[in-house]
Amino acid sequence: MLKKAVIVTTLLCLTSCGVVYQGVQSGMTSVNESQMLRQGRYGSLTEQELEWAQIAWTYVENNTNLTTGLVNAIDNYPTTNLSNLADYLIALMAAREFEFITSKEHDERLTMVLTFLNEMPLGLTGVPNKVYSTVHGQMVDYGGQPGELGWSSIDIGRLLIALAMVKQRNPEFSEYVDKAVLRWNFCELVTEEGELYGGAINNGNVFRYKEGRLGIEEYTAYGYLDWQIVPEKAMLLDPYEVVTINGIDLLFDGRDPRDYDVLRPVYSTPYLLLGLEFNWDKIDDRQSSDAKHTNQVLSAMADSVYRIQESRWDIDRIYTARGEHVVTGEPYFVYDSIYALGTPWITVAEDGSDHDEKALVSTRVAFQMWVLWKTDYTNRLMTLVRELYDPDRGWYEGRYELTSSYEKSISLQTNAGVLEALLYKANGKLYQPTKEREYRDVQFDSRFYHPQKCMVETFR
Template identity: 35%
Template sequence: MMFDNVIKARSHIAFVLGLCIAAAIAYSAETGISKTLHIGQKTILIETSDAQTVLANPSVINAKDLQQAKIAWRYFERNTQDTGLVNAADNFPSTTIWDQASYLLGLIAAQKIGIVSDVEFDMRMASALTSLRALPLFDSRLPNKVYETRFLTMTNYKNDPVLRGVGWSALDVARMIVPLTTIAQHYPHHAKEALEILQAWDFSKMINDGTLYGARVTDDDATEFVQEGRLGYEEYAARAISLLGLDALRAAKFDDYLRFEKVSQQMIAVDSRSFAEFDAHNYVVSEPYILTALEFGFDSESRELAHRIYVAQENRYKNAGILTAVSEDNIDQEPYFLYNTVFANGVAWNTLAENGDQFQHLRTVSTKAAIGWNVLYDTQYTNALVKHVERTKNAEIGWYSGVYESDGTVNKIATANTNAIILQSIYYKEFGPLITQGFMKRGAS
């Protein structure tokens, strides 16, 4: 789903192209391609745990929070192109729609918490929206999966221009709906431009009978529509799409392809669609649940499933003494992109590439997951996680993606998504979920 690689100098271009290819593979896996999709039946009940983890109460942003936010914002200061778009990874001029959505959400958070002035906010927002409106669309319908940030051209994952493009991601487009609808509703100076972008996009092939579909180009240059999304990300995307009044009801259901697995003494939810039948791995990671909370606020089901995933990670620490905060992340060595999971392919705490190869020795503690869980729960364990990832901050570059579990060294890749989620997390700490903050009170229950 996310195209997050890193380059620090032009001399490393070959290295970065390798990162791009790895991210492209991981990206297509995360969306999940289905050859034959059968509508699931509600057979699994999501029961509320007796001791569900309590959400943290709102608290005023303090000096440390502001310092963390400023470091995250530094990433965007150094990676914004003249077009107004932001590199998905440090100093490499390529991006996805997911990453641009992350940037807009990070910009909204940065302005709200006071590290970006109103003048800079308006300038940056106007520039980004103008370029988003000008992007060429795949098959004249929806944004391509990848763009060159300097020239706004459609590219492949090597950042080579591709006139037609390579397809669209329903999950990426759905994420962009979140900032665009927020801008349309709350920022009058930019509302017209945000609405024009949404109105220019044709969602008719992306949603079919409540289910999400991406598009890709086949070997014979035809367009193939493929079901997209697995448990966690699929429901997050459906909530975003519902902001437009579009029907993503089937995608929004947690219980249609659901089963439970015991991991570290905790029953966690996993997607029941098998790799053998649907040609897509089912990764259980932290990020979709954290994003759901930061942007929409939990409903009863997502809150319960997030609690279970969090507790499994905390239990692993209690049982083995290993600090654990797992999500998908880029890494600074081959294979360059890994899914650090609670559960995948029948294996607990599996760390794997898209092709299924395991890389357990390269598991990382994810910076964005550690900080995200901490603002949601603020427990002794999440405090320890934040302390552990403090070493990933760099005042000149932003926050790196994480810390290697095996030896504690920093995974030195900085991305737009990691730094945007940190800004969103700090925003949430005081103001609550982006979409629902004006209508719901947050705190312990």
């Protein structure tokens, strides 16, 4: 059923020849025409900005387990997933850049993460589990009890992006990153049609399902592309639909939830990460201008996501910076959507239930919008969120839209997101492609190396 993934012979051809975005042009005209000339915020951090970054790093220091080197996803709760591990790696890059830690401490922290990745137990299908204990590094369920849940190709894709950036900044660790990733069975992550699949495990039985939605799939596909695996179908925007909000066209996932059992909220996170990490460029693009974006479709979509939120302030005088976030009490985690379930500005849980009273002006999203769009509106957002922290614990999730009260949950995603935004301000886009020959290239080229894990073919 599964076959080895297609080699990236030339990523430029994939996009320019229409393989990745075939069938997208119809219906995209108004979105492309809406693209603004974007100006971000750049330059060395001010004293105030360094203080903001230090507050975020305090979360990491407080929540690092010294035995495993892993960081809690939620304050004082000893579990993590692979997307959270990516958050930590990016936070670690920022801490070293801003000199919050020494070179030796950076080496020790990174070494512990790579040791975990090379030794961590894999699931029944040979891929990482969704959740691990930060105390002992074993597979656990959402309650922190021993058990195997299954896997997330989306979380793994995000981790692959972070690991690529680790190698670019620390080429001396490239071998150890590659050895960890080569352990994984990519047959379970990317199908022969190029779709991303997750899995659930119940009583030893494996249930596979198509994972992701518009925006998230396109973002996490970059992680697989870095490994020369082309998830072609995940990179296609089709099927999509268009809704107009405040005169601005917005693309959303066109799959029928009755057929695909997929929640389809449109929210900021994937588009912000595409900007911070790739500048909305193609993966092999080495140009440095923030005003030019070689992945014009995703750049235009990101502008729509931003401009609609800005327009809500202009028209309704409601501050808006919408992402996914933790909440105190049930349902514990929600998506603050720009559009979902046929409705603008709805907050939904994973089960599709609505919780509009839980909508936040997200601290993380406000910071990331602020560095990516230099506008009066993002200045206003930062004024609204810049006091949302505990100096001894880190940044809060955000401020409630309805009441202005704080959501005082504190998470790795939010604090790492603040650090990532400030690292972007200091350095520009985080992913910088390299042509250096790596350990994995040697393995791929060797006729004696047969991973049988649906990696790239061994001839090029």
